Amino acid sequence: MLIIPVKEGESIDKALKRFKRKFDKTGALKSLRSRQAFIKPSVKN
DSSP states (O other): OOOOOOOTTOOHHHHHHHHHHHHHHHTHHHHHHHTSSOOOHHHHO
């Protein structure tokens, strides 16, 4: 789970931008999409 502390005086837009950047770097969405359906090991090769 990603936690982005919002700094004092920081706009929500900037905090969201930092969150999105951090989310992209972790590769969470890529791993979720790959787990959506099971692919047999024989088919992966």
